[in-house]
Amino acid sequence: YSLDGTTYQNPSGVHSTVSCEACHGIYNKTAGEGLYYPQFDTTTKQLSDSIGDYGPEFMSYEAVTKTYIINMDNSGTIDVTVTGDDDDYGIYLSLIGPIDDASGLQDLSTSDRWDGTYCVPSVNGTATFAKGSKIYFPSGDKFYGVTFDASPKSGIWIARVFPRSPGIFNYTITSSHPIRQKPIIHIPWNCSECHNPDANGSLIGANTLKPMPSWDNQGLSYTHTDYNSDGKDDVTCRLCHNSFHDISIRNCTDCHIQRPGGHTMANYYDMGYTGCMFCHADPHFEPEAAAGGNCTDCHLEGGTNATAGLPIISKNGFFNSSHYNITGDFNASNYSDISRVCWGCHVNYTEELIDPVHTRRATELPDCEDCHFNETPLNGEHLRKIPPIQIPEHQPLGVDVQTNISTNCTFCHNNSLSILIPTINVKYAEAKNYVSHYVDTANLMTTTNNTTDCWWCHVDNSDNDSWGKPTNPFTSTHNHTPLNLINSIACYPCHISNKVMDNGSPKAGFTFHNDSMAPGAGNDCVSCHDLDGMVREQYQIDVHAMNISGAIHYNLNRGAADTLDPSNGRCWACHGDGNGSEAAQPTGHPDNFSTPKNCGDRECHNFNQSIFYEPMVYEHIRYVDNIDEHVNTTAGCPACHKNSIMNNLDNLIPNDTSLVSHYGSTWNLVNTSDCIYCHLDEDNAVKWGDAPDPRNHTHYAFVGKTLVAGRPWKLVDNYSITLVETTRNAAMFTFEKDGEMLQRDIVSQGNELKFEISGIEDENTSIVNLTINRIFTAKDHYVVELSGNVLASRIHRETDNIACYACHDREYRTDLPDGRDYYVLNKDNENVTLGLMPINFKEDDKKLLNMGEYWNLGEDYSLYVADVNLQSNAARLQLYRNKTLIEETVINEGSIFTHEEWVLEREINVFGAKLDCVFAGTTTQAIILRDVWLIAGEQKILDADIW
Template identity: 25%
Template structure:
C-alpha cells in the first residue's frame, strides 16, 4: 500500500500533558506558529466530502482525521511525522467508493492526479493541491445525470474549468461523430450517435463507461451494414489510420488529404456532402490511390506498394481513349485516379484491393516476376486459349479493353490518333513477349510493367519489327531494309539500327521506342542539315525552305535562296522504293548519287523539270510576288530635287515637299521616261503596270513604297521609305549567266580541314588543297566553265571532272601551285625507278620511287604553336615509267597535294561563306566561280548589277558583255569601276544596275560639255563634235582609241615681195578640227615667231599662214626654217622644215633655186584632202 508521509512539526503548549488523548482540532484550529506558520489551520466549516469519514457524528473529530492520517498518536503531543493514505489507497483498493475510469492506467485513462480535478471543487486552497482536495473537495456531480449532457459538461464546453487538465486541448470540444448531421436533416440515415453509443452510460468514474478500441471491427458495428459496405482497405488498413490524425478525431471523423494531413467536414447544408443526385462527395480533395501508391507515398502508409509516376497503361497521349472506338473512353488522361478506377474499381473500403483485376488473376500472382508463364496482359487483351495461368475475362471491365486480334469485333481499324490496328499474330502471348514491345523502362515485376506500358513496340533492334519481312511492326510502319542499305542515310550514326536511333531518337540505344519515334528529325529546320549537325550531316545553306532565315548560326534574314518546297519533294525523286509518305520515302531511300545541281536552267527554264523538282521558279515568266529593293538594308532616303535608283530600269525623283500639307510630290521614271507623278503621304504608295501572265493581261504592283518619314527644314528636305518591286523576269538562258548574279564568285580555292581541337571554342586547322586526283568532283575551273557555257535545260548530268593522270617528262618541273612543284630528275635505264624532287615552299624532299609505288612526303609541322605533327602534304602513285624520245617520262595517279601553310580559325567563324562550326577533320570545301551544288553558301538571292561592275563585265566575269580594255578611258574617273560609273551612272555602294546602264553617256556629253566632263578634251566648238565618234575611236566595244593626231605643215616656201622676205606654208588640222595658230623659228627653237592666217582668222581645218623674215642679221651660209601649227590647247604639231642658203642678199633654197615669186602652191591642201578621205573610209 502506498502511503504518503507528512512531516509535521508540532509544538506542545505548556498546559498539554504527555499521555492525554487530544482532539486534532484542539491544535489545528489555529495556524502552527513555531517557528513560523508551516501548516495552516483546518477550517472545519468548509470541510468537504471527507467529513465524518469514520463516525456518524455531525462534526469533525479526530477519528475523521485518523481515517487518512492513520499513524498519528493523539496521546503524544506533539506528534512526529504522519503517514497518510492516498486517493488510490481508498478508492481503488479500499472500501471507499470505487473509481474505475478517468484515472491513470484505466480504460479511460488520464495523465493527471486526482487532486488536479478535485482541487477545483474545494472552497479553500491551503498547503497543497492534494491537501486542499482531501480537506475541502466536494463531489463534482455537476447536477446532471449521466448521459450525453453529463459528458458535454467537460467535453463540449469551451469554458470548462477542467480544460487545463485535458490530455488533448481539443477534448473540450469533442464532436458527435456525424457532425450533427441530423440538425440539417433529421431523417438522415447516419442518425445522431452520442457519447453513450460508444462509451456507455455512467458517471465519469463509473464502471459502465468504456473506451472501445477504435479498430475496424468496432467501426463495422455500425458501418458493416451501410449501403456501401466499409471494410479494411486491402484487408489490413484500419479505418482509424485514414480517418483520425489522433485517437480523439474519431469523435469528429476526418479524412486524410493528399499531403498526409487530415481535415473534417463542417457540414452546414446538404450540398456540403452531396451532389445533385445525392451521391456522397467531400467538399475538398482527399487522398486517393496516387497519394499512397506513387512517388514517396505517405509516411503512415510506408508499406503501401509503389507504382510508377505517372501511371501509364500506355505512354500514348491518347491512351485512355485510343482504341475504344464507339465505346466511351476507358479513362481520362487528365486524371490518374480515373485509370485506377477503370482497372480496380472503388476499392478504398474493399478487403480485396485489386478489385476487378482479381477477375483476370487466374494463376498469376500480384507483383510477380515477368516470365513466359505469366499472362496478366493476355487475360485482358487476348481471347484465345492458352495453358497455365491464362484466363481471358476482359468483359469484367467496361468499356471492354481492346483485343489484340479484334476477336471481339469492337476494336477499330484505326486508333483515335490515326495509328492503324496491328493484328498481334504472334507465337505466344506471355507477359514476357508483351514486354519486348511495350516495355518502357527497367521493369522487374508485372506490377511495374502494367503501370508503365509503352505505346506499342520499341527496343533497340528496330529492323526486327519494322523490316518489310518482319512481323512485329504495323504494316504501315515497315520499311525495306535492303533498299535502305543503299540509301544516303545507310551509314548515319554508324549505320544499322543506329541510323534509326539518329532520326527517331537522340542517337543513343533506346530501351523501348526512341523518344521521337513518331516525330523524326527533319532535313532542315535546324535539326540536321542546317545549324545542328550532330551526326556531321552536310550543311546546306541555300535552296531549302526558309533558307533566308538561316544565318549560321543566327536566325536573321539573309540572301540565301529560299524555296517554297520541303527538301523531300526533290530528294524523293531519286528513289525507286516508295515509303508511307514523301518524307519517309526520301529519308529512308534517297540515293547517294543525285543529279548534278549546278545546271540552274535545268529546273528554272524547263517547265516539266520545274514541276518535278519542287516547282522551281520559271525565271522567264512574269511573277506576282514582290522582293525588297535591298534585302540587307531596305531603307532609303532621297532629298528634294534628287533621283534614287529603284533598280530594273526604275528610279524615283523627289520633286517637292509641302510643309503645310505634310506631303510630297514624287515622280517615277522607267528608262528615264516619267511614268507616274503622285502626291504621297506617310504610308503606302503603289505604282502598277500591266503584265502578261499565262496569256492573260494582269495589272500588278510593279513598285511598292512604304513611306516612313517626310521631313522639311530650311536646310534640307527629304523622304525615307522602304521599297519593294516585282521579281525580275530573266531574259538569260545560260547557266553561266545565273552564276554571274547568284554566286559569290572568286578565283577557285579548295580547302581541307587538318584537325579540329576540342576546346571551349574549338580550334580548326585547315590548309589549301592544291591537287586531289582522288576526288571525283575535282575539275579545272577554266575548262569547266567552257563546258557549262554550252549545256542546255535538258542536261541533267554534266561531267566537268578533270583528268586523273599526270605525265611528267624527265627534267620537267610540274608547277602545281605557287612555290609548290614536282621535278622529275631522272629515270633509270630499266624504266622501273624514277628520281623525284618535291619543292613545297621552303621545304624540299627527293627520293627514288619504283613503278607502282607511292612517292610521299610527311614533314613535321608545328601548326598548333606548341607541338609538331606529321602531316602528309604530298602523295602520288607512280603508275608508269616509260623510256621514250625525246625524253623519258612518268605517269602519276592518285595525286594529293596540300599546302604546308596551315592556318587556324575558330568554330564560331566563317570561311569562304562556310560555317566553320560544322567542319570536321578531312572536311573539304570549294569556293570559286562554280558552286559545288545548289546548297552551296556561295549561292545567294541574286543581284541586279551593283557597284562592282568589273566582277561581271571584266575579263574574269561571266557575261557576254565582258570588257578586256578601256583604251584611253582606262584612267577615266580614277579608273576601274569608277570608269564604268562615269559613263553608265551609279555610285560605289549601289546594289543594282544604275538606271542608265543600258544608255550610257555619249562622247559629246563629256567632250562637248564644260561641266561634269571628267576633264575630257573639249571639242564643243569644233565641227568634229558632230561626227560619229565610234567610227574612228571605238574599233571594239569600250576600247577607246585616241589617235593623238597633230596638225601638219605643208608646202613651205620663201617669197620675195619687194624688199620683204615672206615665208608661207599650209597648216592642216585633224578631221573637222580647226587650226588655232602657227609659228616658225630658224635653226634653233630658242625664239619662235608667230605667223598669221592669210585670210585674217584661224577658223578652218586648213589655213594658209605667212610671216615676214628679217634676214639682215642672218649670217651667210646654210640655214633651216621650221614651221609648226596648233589645233587647240597649246598642242603643237611636229615642225616641218625648209633648208636654204644665204648668199649675200639672196636666199637660195636647197634645190639650188632662188626664191619664187609665183603663187602659193596647192600641194599641201591636196594632201590634207586625201588624208580626210582616207580617215572617212576607215
C-alpha cells in the first residue's frame, strides 16, 4: 500500500540503468519526465470530474474507477460527498485509510465482524461517506449496512468512485480535508512506445532507425524473419529479449544451432550476435537479407561459400543464358563483378553501391513484363540495353494480342533453357527462377520457323501443357471454322500488319511479340471478303457488283481517305468504327463488324441521319409513329428493295438485309407514286412487302356513349346514329349516311345494335357493334347509354391513284364536291387550308401555244410565248400577274418552268409547266406544254377530321 511503490530489486540486462519512472511514470517522452505526485494544500477540498468515459482494452492500465487521496490531519471527523448531474445514475463511493500507517488500515465499524472495504451506494445521484452515516459491506449476494462509528486516524486516506450505470456521469467530490486526484501508474503498451525513430531527450538511447511493429491482441510482437514465406515475420521480440525487467540480447546461435549452408567459418558456435550482423545487418528487418552486395560468393557455383543448403546458380547455365550480362558488368574471372549483374534484378543498383543489402523477397522481384514491357524498368540507367527488348504482344498484358493470364512469359520460355532444369540446391522450383537465370532462344517452338509458325502452336500443340495449351482457333470463342485456314500463311493477313510483310510472309526478324501483331482481321476488308478471298464462301461479297454506278451504295463514304482498296470505304461506313475513315478503324475487326448499321432498325435513311448524309425517308417505312409521321408499314425496307438487285456472283447471301445492302439498286423499283400498283393488285402486293388492300382495312375504337333523342351521333365516313324514342326496355334508332337513312332498328336493353356493309371480300364490314346498357324514359325525353366498338377509320372505296393523293399526299388535293381541284396549303390537328387550282392537268392533258400567244390561266395570271428556237429546242416563256411580268425563263424540251411565291408563311411553286415539244414550221412556230398547274385565288378551310 505504499504510495511510492516497491523498488524492483537487482535489475539486469540492457534496462538495468533505466529508471522506473521512465517506463511507469506520467512523462513526456521529449523531456523525459518521470512519475510525480500532487502536493496537498489547505484550500483544495473540492474537485470536479466525470466517470464512464473510458472503455478498457487489452493492455489497458487505466481503470474504470476514479481514485482520490485525502490528507487527514486530526482536525475533526472525515466527510466525503459525491454529487452528480444525473439522479438516475448509480455509483459506489468507498473510503480506506490511512495507507501510510505502519499498523495498517483502520476498521471503520467495530460493531460487525467485517474488516474489509466499506462502500456507499448513491441515492438520487449523491453518495456520502461520513462518521455516523450508514456504510455497507457485502455478505453472499446481499449488502449489509452498519454505522461509520470510528474516529478517523491521521494520515493519507483513499476514496474511490465506481460506476454502476452505463454512460457518462459528471460529478463533484467534496471533502472535509484537503483532496487531490491520485496519479495512475503507467504500464507500457508497446516496445515502440520508447523504441522508435522519434525518441530523443532522456530517451535518446531508445532511438531506432525503423519503427517496431505493434503488439497483437495476444500481447505479442513479431519482428524477426519470415520462415514460412507468408510475407510476415514469425519470431516474437521476447524470444530474443526476455521480459521487460530483464531485457537482454541473445546470441543468434542459441536458436540457429545447426550451421546453415555457406557458413564455413571455424568459430561459428562461438560467434556473438555482432559477428552475425556483419552479413545479416539489423536482425529486426529482413535478417535473411544477408551477405550485402556479394551475391556470387554464396550463390554462384564455385563461390567461396557456395555450399550445399544454399540456393546455388549453375555457372555453365548462367554464363550461356540471355541474361548473363544485363548490366554490362560481367567478367567471367571476377565473381565480384558478376555480382553486379545480379543487382540488375535483385536489388536497387544505385543503393547497393552505397549501402549493400541482400536480395528482395522472392515475391518482390520483378516479373518479365516489368522490364520487357516497360520503357523505364528497374535499374534502367544501369542496364546494358535501355530499354530492354520490348514485348508488347502475345503476353498476358499485350496491347492487342493477349495470352491467358496463366500462360505468362515463363510458361513458354521455360522450354528453352541453357541447361536442363536443375533439381538440387534450388529454393524456388519455379519457371520464373529457371527462365531468369538460364533462358536462351535455341529451343523456342521449332528451330526452323521460330515464332512465326502459328499453326505449330495453335493447332498442332494446342493441347500441349508445356506450351500453355495455346488457344485452338477452330474451337475457341473466336471460332475460325468459317475461314479457309490450312497453314500459318493464312493467319498472317489478319494477325500481322502489312508493314512487316514481304510477298505474303513476315520479314526476317519478325516474332509474334512484335508490335505489328494484330488481334485479328484488319481494315482491308475486301482483301479477305471479296470473292475467292481467304474467308469461307458464306462471308464473301461480290465487290465488283457493288462498284457498278447503279448500285444503291455506290457513293457511300466514297470520299474516305484510304491507302488500301477504295471499296473498303463502304465497308467502314456500315461495319466500321468512328467516322468511317481508314484512320478510325482498329487493327482487328471493329466492334460492330458482325452487327452493321441496318436501315430496317432505324440506323440510317430515317429518323436520325448519319454522318454520311444518306438520302432520308420519312414515310412508308416501319416505326413511322415514333417520329410523328403518318404512313407506317409492317414490312421493312428490304421487303421492297430486294426486287431491284444488281447482278452478282454471290451464291450465299444470309438474309434480305445483306442482299439489299450489298447489291441493291434503283433500276427496277416500282413507281413510288403508283399506290394502286401495290395496294390493289394482289400479286404485286405479295411481291412488294404484302401491301394491304385499303378497301378491306378497318380500325375500330371502343367507346361509351350517351344518346339523347333527336341528336345525331356523327361517325366517320359521314355515317350517323340517331335515337328516335324509347320504352321502358327498348329503344328505336335510325342509321344514316350522308343524310340518307339506311336502316331503322329497335333494340332491347342488353342486346346489341349492329350495322354492317358488304366488303370487297366475302365477309361484311362492321360499322358499329354497340350494347344497350341502360334506357331512360320520361315524358318527351328519351336517353340511352351504350358501349362497344365503332369504326374509327374511313372505308376506302377509291380505285385510282388520284383519289389516294387527295388524302395521302400532303402536297395535293382534288375531287372536292364542287368539282374543282385544290392544293393543300397548310394542315394542323384541327384544320386544313386548301388553295384553288384553276389549272391542274391530268396525265393526258396538253396545251399548244403559238409564238406570240397569250394564255389566260385564270385568277389574273397569263403565260406568254415570247420566242421559239428550233435549233436548241428551247422556248422563252413569260409569266404575268395582273398584266405585270413576274417570271421569265428560257427552257429546253423536257424541262419544267416553275414560279415560287410565299403563301401562308412558306414558299411553294404556285405555277409549273413542262415544255414537252418545240415546233417550228415555215409559217408556224409553236410549243406543246404538259403537266401544267396553277395555285391561285380562293382558299378553303375545312375540319381536319373530315377532310
